[in-house]
Amino acid sequence: MCSVKRRDDRTAAARIRDAAVELFGREGFHKATVRDIAKDAGVSPALVLHHYGSKSGLRDACDEWVVEEFARARTEMVESGTSTDPFAAMALIQGEEVRMAYLLRSLREGTPAAGRLFDGLVEHSLRMMEQGVRTGELRPSRNLHDQAVLLVAWQFGGLLLQGDVARAFGTELNSREMKERYIRAVLEVMTHGVFSDSRYEDAWNELEPTESVSEGAMEHD
Amino acid sequence: MCSVKRRDDRTAAARIRDAAVELFGREGFHKATVRDIAKDAGVSPALVLHHYGSKSGLRDACDEWVVEEFARARTEMVESGTSTDPFAAMALIQGEEVRMAYLLRSLREGTPAAGRLFDGLVEHSLRMMEQGVRTGELRPSRNLHDQAVLLVAWQFGGLLLQGDVARAFGTELNSREMKERYIRAVLEVMTHGVFSDSRYEDAWNELEPTESVSEGAMEHD
DNA sequence: GTCTATATAATGATAGAC
DNA sequence: GTCTATCATTATATAGAC
Numbered sequence: 125m126c127s128v129k130r131r132d133d134r135t136a137a138a139r140i141r142d143a144a145v146e147l148f149g150r151e152g153f154h155k156a157t158v159r160d161i162a163k164d165a166g167v168s169p170a171l172v173l174h175h176y177g178s179k180s181g182l183r184d185a186c187d188e189w190v191v192e193e194f195a196r197a198r199t200e201m202v203e204s205g206t207s208t209d210p211f212a213a214m215a216l217i218q219g220e221e222v223r224m225a226y227l228l229r230s231l232r233e234g235t236p237a238a239g240r241l242f243d244g245l246v247e248h249s250l251r252m253m254e255q256g257v258r259t260g261e262l263r264p265s266r267n268l269h270d271q272a273v274l275l276v277a278w279q280f281g282g283l284l285l286q287g288d289v290a291r292a293f294g295t296e297l298n299s300r301e302m303k304e305r306y307i308r309a310v311l312e313v314m315t316h317g318v319f320s321d322s323r324y325e326d327a328w329n330e331l332e333p334t335e336s337v338s339e340g341a342m343e344h345d
Numbered sequence: 346m347c348s349v350k351r352r353d354d355r356t357a358a359a360r361i362r363d364a365a366v367e368l369f370g371r372e373g374f375h376k377a378t379v380r381d382i383a384k385d386a387g388v389s390p391a392l393v394l395h396h397y398g399s400k401s402g403l404r405d406a407c408d409e410w411v412v413e414e415f416a417r418a419r420t421e422m423v424e425s426g427t428s429t430d431p432f433a434a435m436a437l438i439q440g441e442e443v444r445m446a447y448l449l450r451s452l453r454e455g456t457p458a459a460g461r462l463f464d465g466l467v468e469h470s471l472r473m474m475e476q477g478v479r480t481g482e483l484r485p486s487r488n489l490h491d492q493a494v495l496l497v498a499w500q501f502g503g504l505l506l507q508g509d510v511a512r513a514f515g516t517e518l519n520s521r522e523m524k525e526r527y528i529r530a531v532l533e534v535m536t537h538g539v540f541s542d543s544r545y546e547d548a549w550n551e552l553e554p555t556e557s558v559s560e561g562a563m564e565h566d
Numbered sequence: 567g568t569c570t571a572t573a574t575a576a577t578g579a580t581a582g583a584c
Numbered sequence: 585g586t587c588t589a590t591c592a593t594t595a596t597a598t599a600g601a602c
Contacts, residue, residue, distance in 0.1 A: 136585075154375040158578065160437070168587055173579060175585090232453040234508060242509040263541040265533060267526070273513040274530040275539070281502010282495070286465045287455060292494040305488070309495040312486060317538045318496070320484040357567075379596065389569055394597060396567090573598070580591070 137175045139165040144172075145186045149225035149332050153183060153233060187230070187237030194241060208280055228284055246276050282306070353387075356444050358396045360386040366407045370446035374404060374454060408458030412448055415462055449504060467497050504526070 139325040143164035149155035158179055176182035197220075226256060230238035250272040256262035265271045282289065287297060295302040353360060361482040364385035368377035379400055397403035418441075451459035471493040477483035486492045503510065508518060516523040 157576085159576090168495050169578090170580085171586055179415060179578065196419045223348070231506070231509075239512060242506070243513060246513050253528070260541060262539055263537055265539075267530065268512065270526050271534065271539070273510055274534065276513075277465055277503050277506045277510050278499040280496050280506055284450070284505055285463070285498045285501055288452075288460055289494055291460060292467050292497075293491065297466045305491050307492045308416075309488065313492065313495065313538065314534070315538045315540045316484055316537045318483055318486075318492070319533065320481060326602080378594085380594095390596090391570080392568055400596065525591085567602105569600100569602075571599085571601095574596085576595080577593080578591105579593095580594085582587100583589100584585105584587075 128322075136165065136167050136171060140167060140172050140175060140182070141189060144182050144192060146228050148183065148186060149222060149227075152229060153179075158182075183235075187235065188228065190226050190230075191237055193220075193223060193238055194227070195244065198244070202248075205276060228280075231284060242276065242280070246272050248256055249276055249295045277303050356391060357386065357388050361393050361396060361403070362410060365403050366411060366447050367443050369404065369407060370443060370448075370450045373450060374400075379403075390526065398523065404456075404532060407447065409452070411444050412458055414441075414444060415448070416465065423469075424443055448457060452501060461480055463497065463501070467493050470497055496513075503531075 134142065140161060143157070144161045147161050147164060150156075151160075158172050159169050161182070162172050165172070172182065173179075176185055227238065227241060229240070247271075248267055253262055253268055253272055257264050257268065289306065290297040290299075290302050293305055295305070298327055348369060349540065361382060365377070365382045366398050371377075372381075379390050379393050382403070386393070393403065394400075395466050396414060397406055403521075448459065454461070467490075471490055473487055474483055474493055478485050478489065510527065511518040513521050514523055514526055516526070
């Protein structure tokens with residue numbers, strides 16, 4: 125806003141992609157127009173199509189870019205110090221607000237790229253949880269893979285609905301109080317569960333008559 | 346498809362609304378066009394706008410209708426046999442596939458109506474959970490209200506991401522196997538939690554230095 | 567109440583100069 | 585590579601007849 129034309133190392137194509145990631149994330153694919161993206165990138169609408177062929181092509185480029193960035197962050201995390209906290213996996217996608225917004229929007233819109241991210245995070249969480257079980261920090265599960273899927277879905281669900289959570293809490297979105305109360309609630313449930321007697325344990329046994337999965341069924345490619 | 350013109354008790358306005366609920370839910374607000382809605386309702390596009398003023402007005406009418414229907418179902422459930430299972434609250438919004446699709450789409454698109462539904466379900470769940478605690482089926486929580494918010498968000502999150510869950514499970518969406526495995530995973534986490542030692546209990550105590558909430562803070566209107 | 571036009575506006579995409 | 589037109593399509597919304 126301070127100056128229309130500012131020094132920028134990025135090529136026009138990169139500026140367009142970055143502007144698109146931000147606008148797609150904030151407004152959604154449909155509402156974000158090629159004109160708006162061009163304006164934010166400081167180029168003409170025609171150049172957007174020239175570089176990416178079509179609006180759809182631009183989205184594909186954004187998908188690829190964001191997926192790559194997340195994969196890079198995940199690799200870095202694994203190679204550096206490793207935590208076995210199943211929620212630490214979420215830390216790697218926090219912080220980068222713009223990419224995060226893009227990811228959440230993609231998840232809402234159900235794009236293939238979001239699916240790949242989801243799958244990747246499940247795999248990553250599963251590996252960390254396996255290690256957590258080995259070190260004794262986590263309870264062994266009858267099906268660790270399914271549990272990883274569930275936890276990732278819940279974490280993303282909480283992120284997708286954070287506006288509703290904030291409102292129900294009566295706090296500002298992303299305020300310190302909201303985060304604290306959310307973490308407290310998560311911690312409590314994840315430590316104790318919510319059921320107090322063996323009634324649901326019985327229900328469980330009824331559901332699982334014969335087969336016993338110990339290490340997590342990995343039959344999906 | 347079997348016959349273009351069929352006997353139908355509903356007024357044209359009602360047919361339009363029903364068609365809109367279905368199309369908004371299936372395609373989203375943007376992608377579902379007035380023309381398509383009119384076609385499905387068996388009327389002209391102009392009549393749609395005549396009755397509801399604008400496409401937005403039509404959405405408002407759909408919101409009101411769907412919210413009303415869910416409220417009615419919830420009231421019926423409370424007045425009949427009452428379960429204290431915190432997940433039984435979700436049962437009342439299952440089954441009605443079309444309205445459910447509309448609700449999930451509204452949640453994805455972040456409409457105010459979805460927010461009202463969310464809040465209503467939190468209140469309802471909280472009441473059931475309070476009863477569950479009294480009867481001893483549920484563990485007492487340090488903040489039952491926040492826990493209710495979390496559980497509703499997670500349940501909705503799982504619903505929102507059921508496509509990803511099915512894929513990660515390697516099952517068909519809505520297949521019997523998928524539902525069973527999902528329920529098993531939920532039951533396990535909700536019964537035992539996932540953490541095995543007191544490390545996170547300590548983290549909890551650090552987070553909560555002085556205040557102690559026992560019955561759930563209800564400071565939100 | 568319901569229809570057949572039609573107005574109006576916005577959008578993705580193209581052509582062709584520089 | 586980048587721009588200025590411009591096209592073609594599609595959308596919501598309106599006017600006015602029946």
